[in-house]
Amino acid sequence: MRAYWYDNVEGVDQRELHDSGREVAKKYLAKLGVLYYRFADVADVDKLAAERTYKNRDIITVSPEKMGDVYEEKVKMFFNEHLHEDEEIRYIRDGTGFFDVRSEGDEWVRIQLEKDDLIILPAGIYHRFTTDSNNYIQAMRLFKEEPKWTPLNRGPVVDENPYRKEYLQTRGV
Ligand code: KMT
Ligand code: NI
Incomplete structure (x- = not known):
């Protein structure tokens, strides 16, 4: 894992990397x-x-080999800025990719992930995902019984979503 400002x-x-060269500490992610x-x-x-x-x-495997013609479409879709009403957990099993999350100041932080990395995005955080130029990632997605992680794309309505408001409140951002 490496995190940096987009x-x-x-x-x-x-x-592509979109690496500004400015690092982001794990503590800031927390x-x-x-x-x-x-x-x-x-x-x-x-x-x-269990906890x-x-x-x-x-x-899920995100690659042109696995997804065929819809791959490019899927990659664009994953990259739409959105939030979920539940946390999102991804455990990378193979390949590489990026999760971008919004900072307190509404800037993008890019999180580069590889095999054995596990990330938890809290409910209500605006984020997006993309594969990198290798076009291959395999990830384990963890679900609760009834996951509420339909992507809610950013906009004036979702800005008022109670999970968004709760996120901003608990983070003090
Ligand atoms: C997501 O949350 O955008 C995805 O599940 C994409 C594939 S998982 C790395
Ligand atoms: Ni998501």
Whole structure:
């Protein structure tokens, strides 16, 4: 895992690094409510899932080989800024990719993930996902019984969502 400020350069594919060269500390991610773990052993994931009452999981592979013609479309869709009314947990099993999360000042922080990285995005944080220029990631998605993580795209209505408001309140941002 490495986190850094996104460079906001336009006209460059979302899958490029967009590295401003300014690092973001793990501690700052924690302040945003974003938690990071490195687990080589799936038993550690089982423990975390049990503690947070996650009961189900699946594996998603995002690649042109797996998705065929819809790959490019999916990659664009994952990159729409959105939030969920529940936390989002991803455990990377293979490949690489980026989660971008909004900072207190509404800037993008880019989080680069690889195999054995596990990330927890809190409910209500605006974020987006993309593969990188290798166009391949495999991730475990953890679900509670009834996940409420339909993507809610950013806009005036979602800005008023109670989970968004609660997020801003608990983070003091
Ligand atoms: C997400 O939350 O955007 C996804 O599930 C994308 C694939 S998981 C790395
Ligand atoms: Ni999401």
